[in-house]
Amino acid sequence: MSRVHCVDCREPVPGDARVCPHCGAVQPSPLVDAGIVVAGVFAFVFGAILALMTVGTTRLAGFLLLVVGFGLAVGGYTRHVDRQAARRAR
Numbered sequence: 001m002s003r004v005h006c007v008d009c010r011e012p013v014p015g016d017a018r019v020c021p022h023c024g025a026v027q028p029s030p031l032v033d034a035g036i037v038v039a040g041v042f043a044f045v046f047g048a049i050l051a052l053m054t055v056g057t058t059r060l061a062g063f064l065l066l067v068v069g070f071g072l073a074v075g076g077y078t079r080h081v082d083r084q085a086a087r088r089a090r
């Protein structure tokens with residue numbers, strides 16, 4: 001059984017716990033990370049389509065969406081990798 005540590009007080013908490021039994025801090029769930037990455041990839045693809053297929057303001061919005069989507073996808077993935085590394089270190 002995999003043990004995770006509280007993001008706040010670093011006490012071990014059950015892997016499926018949503019809230020820390022020690023300090024009550026809400027634990028980030030892997031599902032949230034996956035959701036962020038999926039949303040980021042969708043925004044990235046949609047932004048790329050807008051940027052390539054349209055002109056003017058819509059194109060600008062597409063570029064913006066592309067950048068935001070890329071940031072979300074990379075950020076979500078980095079968070080996930082960081083936590084994996086932190087878990088392995090203990």
Ligand SMILES: [Zn+2]
Binds near residue numbers: 007020021025
């Ligand atoms: Zn805690």
